[in-house]
Amino acid sequence: MKNEFQIIADLIEKDKKVLDVGCADGTLMKFLKDNKNINIRGLEISKEKVQECIAKGLTVIEGNAEKDLKQFPDKSFDYVVLSQTLQAFLNPELVLDELLRVGKKAIVTIPNFGYWKVRFHLLFKGTMPVTKTLPDEWYNTPNLHMCTIKDFFHFVKSKDIKIFKSLALNNLNKSTINQSNLGVKNLFADLGIFLIEK
Amino acid sequence: MNTEKNIKTLIVKKPLILDCGKTIKDFPIAYETYGSLNSKKDNAILVFHALTGDQFVTGINPVTNKEGWWSYAVGPDKAIDTNKYFVICSNVIGGCMGSYGPSHKDHDQKIFGTNFPVITINDMVNAQYNLLDHFGIDKLFSITGGSMGGMQVLQFISNFPDKSKTVIPIATTSSHSAQNIAFNELGRQAITADSNWKDGNYTSNDTNPGKGLAVARMAAHITYLSKKGLQEKFGRKLQEREDLKFGFDADFQIESYLRYQGSVFVDRFDANSYLYITRAMDYFDLGKQFNGNLSEAFINTNAKFFIISFTSDWLYPTQENKDIVIALNSIGADVGFVEIESDKGHDSFLLDVPDFLSALKNFLDKSYEEN
Numbered sequence: 001m002k003n004e005f006q007i008i009a010d011l012i013e014k015d016k017k018v019l020d021v022g023c024a025d026g027t028l029m030k031f032l033k034d035n036k037n038i039n040i041r042g043l044e045i046s047k048e049k050v051q052e053c054i055a056k057g058l059t060v061i062e063g064n065a066e067k068d069l070k071q072f073p074d075k076s077f078d079y080v081v082l083s084q085t086l087q088a089f090l091n092p093e094l095v096l097d098e099l100l101r102v103g104k105k106a107i108v109t110i111p112n113f114g115y116w117k118v119r120f121h122l123l124f125k126g127t128m129p130v131t132k133t134l135p136d137e138w139y140n141t142p143n144l145h146m147c148t149i150k151d152f153f154h155f156v157k158s159k160d161i162k163i164f165k166s167l168a169l170n171n172l173n174k175s176t177i178n179q180s181n182l183g184v185k186n187l188f189a190d191l192g193i194f195l196i197e198k
Numbered sequence: 199m200n201t202e203k204n205i206k207t208l209i210v211k212k213p214l215i216l217d218c219g220k221t222i223k224d225f226p227i228a229y230e231t232y233g234s235l236n237s238k239k240d241n242a243i244l245v246f247h248a249l250t251g252d253q254f255v256t257g258i259n260p261v262t263n264k265e266g267w268w269s270y271a272v273g274p275d276k277a278i279d280t281n282k283y284f285v286i287c288s289n290v291i292g293g294c295m296g297s298y299g300p301s302h303k304d305h306d307q308k309i310f311g312t313n314f315p316v317i318t319i320n321d322m323v324n325a326q327y328n329l330l331d332h333f334g335i336d337k338l339f340s341i342t343g344g345s346m347g348g349m350q351v352l353q354f355i356s357n358f359p360d361k362s363k364t365v366i367p368i369a370t371t372s373s374h375s376a377q378n379i380a381f382n383e384l385g386r387q388a389i390t391a392d393s394n395w396k397d398g399n400y401t402s403n404d405t406n407p408g409k410g411l412a413v414a415r416m417a418a419h420i421t422y423l424s425k426k427g428l429q430e431k432f433g434r435k436l437q438e439r440e441d442l443k444f445g446f447d448a449d450f451q452i453e454s455y456l457r458y459q460g461s462v463f464v465d466r467f468d469a470n471s472y473l474y475i476t477r478a479m480d481y482f483d484l485g486k487q488f489n490g491n492l493s494e495a496f497i498n499t500n501a502k503f504f505i506i507s508f509t510s511d512w513l514y515p516t517q518e519n520k521d522i523v524i525a526l527n528s529i530g531a532d533v534g535f536v537e538i539e540s541d542k543g544h545d546s547f548l549l550d551v552p553d554f555l556s557a558l559k560n561f562l563d564k565s566y567e568e569n
Contacts, residue, residue: 047553050536054557057564059502061523061535071524
């Protein structure tokens with residue numbers, strides 16, 4: 001399983017109720033269900049991926065996070081997980097607000113546009129960066145609102161959202177992000193993982 | 199029509215108070231089963247049929263000698279695997295395949311006709327509930343059905359919240375829409391306008407309102423298909439002729455097809471039953487039973503729901519199925535939902551639609567493993 005998923009799983013206690021928004025083929029859901037006895041639901045827009053989740057015996061709702069999160073009552077899940085999808089929404093702010101309304105806590109991961117390889121790519125090649133976490137070309141990427149770890153950190157603070165944990169991931173290295181090392185982490189991490197609450 | 203042979207019947211002794219206020223007792227429920235009930239009695243699936251279905255879900259229907267209505271989905275190794283599960287289906291009350299209905303006789307040995315009490319979806323499931331006692335089943339593994347079958351699924355779990363582990367409503371609604379009531383009314387008007395209908399007091403097969411019933415079926419059949427599906431299958435193709443005949447015979451294949459559908463339907467269905475069952479569908483509004491809050495219908499159940507709709511179904515469109523999902527989510531119920539891509543319209547649930555059949559199979563089998 002992806003290192004990212006392992007870290008997300010470590011952030012969630014046993015026997016909790018979790019919603020995985022954009023759950024794709026259900027890899028994370030299956031892991032949480034089997035290993036942590038977690039009551040987990042998924043929301044997924046792709047019909048093919050929904051079928052894959054059903055084949056794994058997972059509870060999944062076909063739907064679009066921007067429209068369909070509103071059907072869930074306030075704080076109806078202990079955790080809501082959004083893995084590397086926030087930047088793909090038309091209105092990420094609205095989705096973030098919805099995650100924090102539906103979940104008592106939210107776990108959001110973002111591919112970091114401030115990562116040095118991304119910066120170097122644009123600086124020296126002069127073309128839109130293509131990296132391991134950002135594998136698509138500019139013309140076919142689903143990502144509409146790229147941001148850096150620093151952007152997200154500031155954004156969350158400006159919205160009075162509490163950050164419980166913020167982690168930087170660079171390949172297999174996990175480290176904690178704080179106000180004082182933000183600049184460094186923003187340069188050396190390719191993924192940011194945030195546990196937040198409103 | 200009610201060929202007594204080959205029809206298994208349970209006589210329900212217990213009185214049943216109908217929504218219309220009348221009470222029925224000692225009435226027959228005709229049923230069929232497939233597969234076998236295991237010793238733990240935890241592998242039973244109750245299937246509910248749609249408007250024109252019956253208890254003969256799969257294999258050859260012994261009365262009509264045609265394939266059962268859900269042969270694609272139910273049988274050995276199929277989505278609802280009868281090697282594994284015990285499938286029960288019964289003819290709804292008001293129907294014409296052996297269950298208590300308008301073609302039955304009253305105390306004075308007179309055929310009921312329109313003197314049969316008006317029944318509802320609620321009455322249908324309350325009547326069928328007696329099958330659980332009959333088989334000694336405390337809790338079903340699943341309940342499922344499409345269209346009107348889906349309405350019965352929703353009503354059943356609302357009435358008996360702890361009587362099924364899983365719940366699969368397919369291509370259905372929690373409240374019959376104005377458009378659906380309108381199509382049903384069209385069918386009823388076609389029947390009652392037939393001079394052979396005689397206020398429902400027709401008796402022999404020779405004088406039944408077959409023409410009206412055929413028109414009702416033709417109109418309804420169009421609503422079960424999609425525009426794209428019809429266009430691809432028939433287009434403007436002509437029926438066994440080189441050119442238009444400038445008359446009112448069936449020039450087009452679609453006309454011939456509809457006429458055929460109408461004529462074969464008349465052979466197997468009773469016109470009064472058609473009136474009663476469409477009425478039951480029109481009266482169905484589960485939310486209204488709970489003061490307009492559909493979620494309340496499911497508040498007492500811990501069952502696992504799986505709701506399925508089809509992209510080209512305009513009779514029970516995805517949004518009406520999603521409304522059920524929303525009602526369930528708003529009370530934190532365990533609910534999954536998928537919309538299946540298909541050009542086959544509302545009828546998709548009856549046809550060979552692989553994505554649908556595999557989703558149904560996976561949901562059932564995985565849920566059963568977790569048992």
